[in-house]
Each structure stands twice: as structure tokens, then as C-alpha cells.
Amino acid sequence: MRKFAIAATVAAFSFTTAPAFAESYNLTVAGASPGGLWSLLGAGLDAAVKEAYPGSTVTYQTSGGGLANVAVLQRRDADMGIVHDAELQVAKQGGEPFNAPVEDLRVLSYLYTWAPMQPVINADFAAKHGIETFADLAAKEVPVRVAINKRGNIASAVALAMLEAIGAGPDEIEAWGGDVIYAASGEQATLMQDRRVDMTLNSIFVRHRSIMQQADAIDLQLLPISAETQAAVNDRTGTSDFVIPGGSYDWAPEDAATVTLGAALVVRADMDEQTAYNLTKALFENHGKIAGVHKAMNALTPEIMAAQKVVPYHDGALRYLSEAGLM
Template structure:
């Protein structure tokens, strides 16, 4: 009889323990499509993994290298990853069926905005700017300058955004070539050498403010920043659904004025048909542990829940939206 009572008590305790078992007992094994190894997106992948582990111990978010956001659109669409980091401009191209996509891809849903501070920076050789009285990007077309410009490599969306900026001021790559100049397409890692070797006069690329590559370049040659006008900014914003950005005057010791430009942002996506509980749990983990993403790099310090909830290019997954609404965003 005592054994029977003991078993009943033990069984009741186990049922009670099961009833109050925390949600964190759930575990996930997910794949995140990022970009190259060792870059910021790989660090963000580590931060997302840490955030999910903090809320759901035993979980793993595995970072998968890829060709970047454009490639990730297709990888996510085809179900080759559970999560993907994609730029807003890349998502805009996908849902609009623009190049390099052969048709509309609208299978994405937003989980979180990760950063909005990777502005397009027109960094020009200060001697060239002084010689040609070049004070804003629009001056290139107004003077039909034979300028040598480096954009990011083809197939990278910021290269396309750079072309859009040039087109918006009336200085398309074809027009620049007709004036005796040239637009060169090169990876970010190559652009500093091109500038230092005087093979290009200007770099137009998406970079974090005060990025180490800019500091290294500025220590080798004199440089300055070129702003764009509000009108130019709006043309590019309308085309790509990106945002306006002002680089503050104190960002660089060699730049005295606020510099208006545009910026691309990066978001975390899932498929629209992703499991609702998984999306809810991952979003909750990110909102509860966003400091894990902040820790991966000094550039991520502005990240907070309000910013995570502020994307607009692609609708949020309903489960993610629910989490942000409950958090007051």
C-alpha cells in the first residue's frame, strides 16, 4: 500500500513538473544562410545562435556561407535554409521580379531588421575633388568629368544601387565613359588598393561609417566625402525602397560637414509558410537577447527591439509581428 501511494505521489509530481515545464525546453536545429565566412554576417550568425541558445538551451543555428543576399533569396525560396540574411534592396528586387531574378519571388517574410547603417559612401580623392571643384555627386554630370569610379563587384546589390545613384545624377557608366572616364567593378577588399594606386578617383560603396578600410585609405591619401541632393536621394529610395542617411560631420576628422546619402539595411527572413511556433520562438529569443547581437561587433551597438521591428520592404511573418506587438512595437 505504501509503495502504491508513493508511486501515485511520484507520478503526480512528474505530471505537475511537466505542466510547468518552461518553453525553453523546446530545442531547434536551424540553418541560417549568410554570406562569406569571417564577415559581419557570419558574426551576426553567431549572435543569432547565441540568442536562440539563451532562450532555448540545446538549440543550434548553423551559419551557412553563400554568395550573399541575392543568393539567399533563392536558397530560402527553395527551402535550403530556415533563416536568411538579405538586404532590403535585394528583397525589393526579388518581389519586383527584377534582375538577377527571372521572375517574382515573394515567398519571404521578415523576422527582424538587423541594421540600417551601411550607407553608400562616395569617397573621392581630395586632390581630384579640389582640382575639379567637385563638392557633390551631381557635379560629375554637371561638369561631364572624366572620372574613374569603383563600384562593388557585379552581382552585388550595392553595385546596382551605386549605378542607380549615378543614373539619378545624370552620370551613368555609359555617360562617364563617353566623357573619358570609366566605372570599374571591384570587390570591397580591392577598392582601397585601386584608390591608393591612383587607378580610381572615387569609391562608391556601402560601408559602415568609420569602417577600418576607410581609416586605412584616409591614412594613405587625402580623401573627402561627396553628398547627394534630397532629389537624388528620393529617386534612389523610390527605386530600391531603401532609406535616407546622413553621415555626421564628426564621423571623420577629415570631413567637416554632414553628408546626405542613402543606406541599405539587412533583415532576417523566413519563408511565409515557416512553422508559426518556430518563428514566434526565434523572434522572442531575439527580442529577449538582442544584446547577443550587439556584442558581435561595435557597429551593432545601435540595435534594439524597436529597430528590429521597423522593417518595411517585406511584411513581417504574422508570428513575428505578434511578438513585436506584445513588446509594444
Template structure:
């Protein structure tokens, strides 16, 4: 009996000393089914499974970043993908939010390379000698400007950048032009049909929609004044990005602009150990996320930790510090 008791005590002590972390079991609110964010959801799930086969991240399709912030704010999802610009709007309690959303905590960046593009019909550029966004205001060209639908963050950013360059809606209309709100694919069709002169959007360089615009139309990529970039980055938490020269047919030189990024976000209700285990798994198995799409090849643990839009969740911060990614 004494030997059995001693063995049990040793076994208990051994179990305590070698206890394994609990499996991660979380929901992740993303975007449309089949889109990049759904692929990221699958990659994140594979990453946590590499660290613990019993872990699971269940992806749920939503209307995108603004919807995900609403779910996070109401503690109706564990994690969500959100754009940095959407976070800034939510923290300020601006439309579409009725009050500041303050319970969000960052797990890490997933990407920060979705630059704002402004494609202008080359015929208009040649006629009015336009090569920069601010030229549109001084040239007083009657341009019809396509921006994304209301509720899509690139619409907010494009309108702000236009205003910073002197092109308020009133100024555009005074010049004989107008603002046309349409989705990215619709903008491409409107440009092709000659119903708009400018396409704006913020996705990856050489995204399929951008390639279609470049291949089916004679367009230039407008330069963005530095003051517009600086104001946009301050307003939306975006970052300066260079579209390499030669990316598009009539773009011989580099174009600097502001780029949107996407973060994986939790709430302050998530247990510290859960956030720690999640982040540690993403750091260790980042290749699982990179593999979901060619546009994700630049993702690194260093990038994941390189954000200041939101406070890190304490568990995520601990994981990054242990990995030497935060000081």
C-alpha cells in the first residue's frame, strides 16, 4: 500500500510538471466564402493543428471587417480579421459605430501590403497633363471617379485621400465630374464602357482585378503626394507602400501610396493562456498561413508583431517577447 501511494504521488507530481497546454478551440470571423480571408482562416486552423492536432479554429463567413468588429465588440466571436483602418474608425466611435469599441486586442498582423491604387484613363491624363492625384484638382478635369461601395473600407480611404488632394465631392462636381460608388469588378466594367474615368481600390499589387483594368484599358497609375500619404497614415493607421515601377503597362516609375493591412484580433475576454498558445502556434507554423495564397509569401513572425494600431493581447505579447520579436 505504501508503495502504491508513493507511486501515485510521484505520478501526480510528474503529471503536474509535464502538463500540456489546452487545445485551442476558437471561432474566427472573416469575410466572404472563397475570398482571401477565408483562406487565411484555413491557414490559421492548420497552424494551430500543427502545434496540437486537437486544436481547431472554426471559420465563419461575415460581411467583412466592420461586421467582425461589431461581433468582437459584442463578444459574439472569439477572433476576427479586421483592417487597420477599420480599427481606427471603431476606436474613435465613428460611423458605422455608435460608440467607441474598446475591447479589441491584437494577436498580430496578417498582411500590410494592400496599397491604394488610383487608375486614371490615359486619354484624360494626356489631355489635362495629369500624373498625380493633386493634379486632378488643379487641372479641373471633369472626371468621374469610381470608389468602392459604402461600407467597404477602401471607399472611406479613397474619399479621404481625394479630399486631402483638394478633391472634395463638391469640387469634383463643380468641375463637371462626379463620384460613382461601385464594387471593384463593377468599376472595371464602368471604366471599360467609358462611364467612369478613375478606378480606386486597395488590394494587392497585380491583383486579378487590377490586371484586368491594365490589360483592357489604357490607364496610368497616379502618383500620390507625400502630404496625402502622411495624412492618410495618421488618420487610418495605414502604412507607406511602394508600388514597384513596371507593375502596370503605363507605370514606368515607383509609386508611393498608403497600404491597408489586416490584423487578427481577439477581445480582452480571451484567456491569456489561450491568446499565448494561439500566437505561439502562429509564430511556429507561419508557413501554414503563407501557403494559402501566393500573395501571403511575405508574411513573417516579425511582421505579425510589427503593429501599433491596437494594444496586443497580453498572451500574444508574451509569446512575441519569448520569441524575441518584441523588446
């Protein structure tokens, strides 16, 4: 009996002190086209979750981009989606293509906040018309030919909001003898190089190759926007203030205020709270795995990851952020 009691005690101790098996996750994240920054972010998310939960997999799923990813989440065709903050604003307000406000979106993390709208103008054209700021386009009723992103792209919607905020919407520009042209980033560079447009207005990283290509062909100028325009556009679209530092380009020595698009990792509100907590903890505590996917991501910090304001963070994410002192 004594031997049995000792054996039972040892067995009970072994059971209570044996390490629990670590959880692992098999998740999908909806991004955009293959090969772009978002696909790299998918790889970074996978690496961060694997670091915390070995054996996990986050599979990148191509899609039509942020607005499409909201619908993907609603259909439960992916566990997570990358969505621009301005697209979250559209969904929250029930704007096109949504028939009603989308209320069940929650954020685990901001992924970046630095894709500023860059009003880049041909310097000779600016000198000819006395243009020094973005607002001068409307104040002087300039016949500008401006290229913005393709219809349906959120950067195009933000560009129109910026133009309309200063009283230079497409109708006004056409009345002044100019035009608004819809073209992708690469096309915009070609149009500018060929002098078929006078200005481009797009959401891209500072020193993006499309702007550098333009600068190789013609002299450029960067137009700052006013605080009033920033506030109006941010309120309408969900963007945030941004300053392009002076000297970012050889031809732009002064700071230039503008607005910026960011992107967030979004889930449905009904994601299990502990799962959301675990994923958020994994991403924040291994954010270097995400920051390391591209030099454009070097600025990522936990403070930035916790700074999204358009839709709520998931309850599980909030629990982690509170524990980490980030809320």
C-alpha cells in the first residue's frame, strides 16, 4: 500500500507539472495582388505567429484589395484581412460598394501609417501659373491635367476628396481647361515623363520608384496642403496627418504637410477573444518579423501598431494592449 501511495503521488505530481502543448494556428489572411508589399506583410505575419506558436501557418490569400477584403471577411472566406484605414471608414459609413454600414469589423494591429498622398507637379508648370501650395490650384483656377489612381482604388477616392476640399473637383478643373485622368502608379509616371499630365496625386511611399522615375525626366515640385484641408479630408476619409520630411527628395528641401493612408490587420468581431489576444500578443512581441519584410517597414513599432482609430480593436487585442501599457 505504501509503495502504491508513493507511486500515485509521483504520478499526480507528474501530471500537474507536465508542460501543456503549445497552441498552433492555421489561418488565412486576405491581401491584394501577389508580389506586392501586402504579400510580403503576409509572410511577416506568418513568421511572427510561427515564432510565438511553432507549427502555425498564416497563408496569404490574393484578392482585389482592402474593400474586397471586407467582403471576404463578411463571407468568412478568410480569417483576417489587410484593409486601408480609409477603406474601413467607407465600410463603417456604408459607402459604395456596401449597401449598409459594416459594424462587425475589428482590428488586431496597424501595419503601417506611411503611404502619404503626394501632390507632385511639374516645376515648370507650377512656375508658369504661380503655384506654391496645393490650395493654389483652386485659388488660381489652374488648367491642370492631374493623374490620380484608377477608379475603385481607395487612393483615387482620397485624391478626389483632397481636390474637392479645396474647391478643385473634376467639374471645376475641366471648366478651367484641365482634366482629371485615372491611371495606376506606373502609368502616372509615364504620363508625367511624356508631359501628358502636369501633376500626379497618389498614395505611395516616400521615394517610391514611380516618383523617382518622374524626377529623372523633368523637374518636380511637392505641394504642401493646409491644416484645414488635412482636417477636412481626414474627417471624410479616415486618413491622418503626415509630413513628408524636407530633403526626402533633392528637389523638395522643405517639409510638406499632407495626409496619409495606413493599413490594418482586420478580423470579424466574433473571433474568439483568447485567439485574438494570442494573435495580437504574437504580432506585437514579434513585430520585428513584420518590420523586416521590406525596408519600407523599418519604422514599425508597437506604438504605431496600437494607434489605429477608425474602427475598434478586438476585445482580445484590447486586453493585450492594456497589459502591455499601449492603451
